[in-house]
Amino acid sequence: xxxxxxxLPDSKLPILYDSSEHVERNKGEILFEDVDPAxxxxxxxxxxITLYRMGPSGQRQxxxxxxxxDLFGISPGESYGxxxxxxxxxxxxxxxxxxxxxxxxxxxxxxxxxxLIASKSLAQSLDLAFALGRLNAEQRLxxxxxxxxxxxxxxxxxxxxxxxxxxRSDIADYLGLTIETVSRGITKLKKKGLINLIISDYIEFLxxxxxxxxxxxx
Numbered sequence: 001x002x003x004x005x006x007x008l009p010d011s012k013l014p015i016l017y018d019s020s021e022h023v024e025r026n027k028g029e030i031l032f033e034d035v036d037p038a039x040x041x042x043x044x045x046x047x048x049i050t051l052y053r054m055g056p057s058g059q060r061q062x063x064x065x066x067x068x069x070d071l072f073g074i075s076p077g078e079s080y081g082x083x084x085x086x087x088x089x090x091x092x093x094x095x096x097x098x099x100x101x102x103x104x105x106x107x108x109x110x111x112x113x114x115x116l117i118a119s120k121s122l123a124q125s126l127d128l129a130f131a132l133g134r135l136n137a138e139q140r141l142x143x144x145x146x147x148x149x150x151x152x153x154x155x156x157x158x159x160x161x162x163x164x165x166x167x168r169s170d171i172a173d174y175l176g177l178t179i180e181t182v183s184r185g186i187t188k189l190k191k192k193g194l195i196n197l198i199i200s201d202y203i204e205f206l207x208x209x210x211x212x213x214x215x216x217x218x
Contacts, residue, residue, distance in 0.1 A: 019095060019096075019099050019103075020043075020093040020094060020095050021093070021094050021095075022091065022092070022093060023042075023091075023092045023093070023094050024089075024090065024091050024092070025047075025085075025086035025089075025090050025092070026086060026089050027086050027087065027088050027089050027090075027165075028085065028086060029085065029086050030083065030084070030085050030086075031049065031084040031085065031086065031092075032073070032080055032083065032084050033080070033083045034053055034054070034079060034080055034081055034082050034083045035079050035080075036079060036080055037078060037079060037080075038073060038074075038075040038077065038078060038079055038080045038081075038097060039096065039097055040073055040094040040095060040096060040097060041071065041072075041073045041074060041094065041095050041097055041100045042071065042072050042073045042084075042092050042093070042094045043069070043070070043071050043092060043093045043094075044066055044067060044068050044069065044070050044072075044090060044091075044092055045068065045091045045092055045093060046068055046090065046091040047068070047086060047087070047088045047089055047090025047091060047092075047165075048065055048066060048067050048068075048086075048087040048088050048090060048165045048166070049065070049066040049070070049072065049084050049085065049086060049087055049090060050062060050064075050065055050066075050084070050085045050086075050087045050166060050170060051063045051064045051065070051066065051072070051082045051083070051084055052082065052083050052085065053082055053083065054083070060173065061173065062170050062173040062174035063082060063174075064125060064174070065087060065148075065165075065166055065170075065174070067151055067152060067155060068155045069154070069155055070121070071114075071117060071118075072084070073094070073097075074118065087165045087166050087170075088165040128143065128144075128147050134217065135215075135217055137175075137177050137181050137182075137184075137185050138185045138188055138189065138214065139214055139215060139217060140175045140176075140177065140185075141171075141175065141182065141185040141186065141189065142189065142194075142211050142212075142214040142215040143215035143216075144171065144174070144175060145162050145195070145203060145205075145211065145215075146211060146212055146215045148162045148163075148164070149161070149162050149205065149208075159208075160204060160205040160206075160208055161202070161203065161204055161205065162202070162203040162205070163201060163202055164200075164201045164202065164203065165201060168182050168183065189211070192210075193206055193207060194206055194207050194210055194211045194214070195211065
């Protein structure tokens with residue numbers, strides 16, 4: 001939330017917070033579905049969110065993972081257009097869309113910061129999507145881990161670690177791989193001395209530069 005508040009005078013911060021509601025979701029609980037009216041804007045305080053859509057055949061397609069500090073729920077239409085599920089136990093603030101829009105109009109600097117955050121998020125997503133489209137399975141995993149590391153570092157995580165709150169199945173879905181391929185890829189990265197799997201949902205980078213090179217298609 002701090003990035004957004006750069007554009008808001010300190011004296012007005014209590015107004016922004018007082019106008020929000022606190023929402024909690026346990027891991028696996030739905031926050032909203034794609035057809036729901038887009039009535040609120042959300043900010044993650046703690047935890048993570050999975051964004052996805054359901055295909056015509058009922059298959060779920062993971063579109064991305066959000067973390068502490070991320071704003072979402074922004075939609076040009078009347079509905080959200082995507083579904084959101086708690087990837088871990090998650091705490092959020094939410095604002096009524098109309099009230100949030102009023103803040104952006106009332107404080108132009110905050111509006112500019114909001115657009116900057118949205119543009120940065122889109123650019124990061126596009127960069128990752130472009131990379132994944134031209135990489136093999138092992139390289140996709142490396143790119144995904146580097147992407148998560150950069151996102152989580154922005155939240156204060158260590159420079160050589162990655163938390164994986166999402167399941168292997170969700171990682172496979174997001175990367176366009178099978179669960180077996182994801183597991184084999186992690187094993188290969190471990191054998192190459194690039195990562196160490198501390199526990200099932202926590203990875204340590206042993207050779208970050210080599211991992212970056214692999215993520216870039218080397």
